[in-house]
Amino acid sequence: MSDESTPPPVMTRDAFDQGMARAMEDVSVPAGLIARLQAEVSSRPMPSAEEARQQTGRTRWSRRFLLGGCAAIAMFTAWSWFAPNAAIVTATDVQRLSGLDASVLTPAAPETRRVLPVGWQFVRGLELADRLVVASDDTLNAQMLPLSYQADRRSSRVTGLLLPLHESEWAAPIMAGPFSAAEVQYTTTGTWVVWREGTTVFVLMLRGDAATLERLQRAAANRPNLT
Amino acid sequence: MVDGIPLPTMDALIEQHSTLLYRYAYRLTGNSHEAEDLTQQAFLLAQQRGHQLRDIQAARSWLLTIVRNAFLKSKRHRGGRSLDTIEEPQVAEEPWNSPIDREQLQLALLDLSEEFRSPLVLFYFEDFSYQQIAEHMAVPIGTIMSRLSRAKAFLKKRLTEVVEAAELPRHTQHSPAPLPRAALTHG
DSSP, X not given: OOGGGSOOOGGGSOHHHHHHHHHHHOOOOXXXXXXXXXXXXXXXXXXXXXHHHHXXXXXXXXXXXXXXXXXXXXXXXXXXXXXXXXXXXXXHHHHHHHTOXXXXXXXXXTTOOOOOOTTGGGOTTEEEOSSOEXXXXXXXXXXXXXXXXXXXXXXXXXXXXXXXXXXXXXXXXXXXXXXXXXXXXXXXXXEEEXXXXXXXXXXXXXXXXXXXXXXXXXXXXXXXXXX | OOOSOOHHHHHHHHHHHHHHHHHHHHHHHSOXXXXXXXXXXXXXXHHHTGGGXXXXXXXXXXXXXXXXXXXXXXXXXXXXBOOTTSOOOOOOOOOOOSOOOHHHHHHHHHTBOHHHHHHHHHHHSTTOOHHHHHHHHTSOHHHHHHHHHHHXXXXXXXXXXXXXXXXXXXXXXXXXXXXOGGGGSOO
């Protein structure tokens, strides 16, 4: 872990931080809380394996089948990526999705792979989450990558969501072209663009104005060429 | 095949983590009954979904995530101020030398939206790192650092105002004249 990602220990922080740490933990715990919790838990029946599967709606894989299942998972992922009956995403869906707060969405399974536009790891000021989040309802199941962007030190950091799709999942035909040339469009909470790289369509929704999104486009176009 | 978490382990989890979970839930809700309710929900869910916990060492983070998700699903978190659209408050960087009142802190916390409140609470609880908070909230680490910076500046400003308001009468008001003795008696 880098030094930047690790805050200083509480007792070496300044007086305000130390006071905050003390006050934050100064919460009276009700008498008998532990006993009540233990009694409540012990009064509930333990779920059987079958019940556990039904509750989660998923089959649980044991470790010894994991390696053997990887190939099947990869095939399934490829199939689902190209599945002809996948939900079609429209501009109206983008309006809905753009209003979502990534911090309240369910994290996707850790093994879900990130699909990134070319070179985005190297765009200055752009922070990409390690894990996708899922937004789903009756018509849509969108797996999106939370991100944030700060154009420069004087600018506010804005948040956003990147939605990668197979081209067959995007409602309208779209010509392949770079992110930097995509036309900025507007949502009720900010701006968005859509572009295609190969067979992947990317939708970027940003909680920022057009000028900020255009700066991100320029930053992506001017990223260091590390190839 | 492991089903739920066995009871002895659940008991141990409760003994080890219930205080932290309760305090976290209290700081999120500001209400002792709701905090206990959320804590109980978390352990009941943990019992049902114990098979999802592959590493008992990760229990603390896992349980905190359950508490937060239960809080978000309860819709108790609606409201509060989002600082995304507010400029960072300008606070004079003077050494802080006043005790922080836990109730005033709670009022200030509840004035923040959950996306700013949670990182703050986790930051001051048990030295969570930025990376741990980012993973807990499933947002980039830069976003967490930005939110923490803004939320801390906001809290500092609010608590400074509270301290100044408390000190104001002492500095600016004269002592009230003593009441006539008759006013202190009934009848």
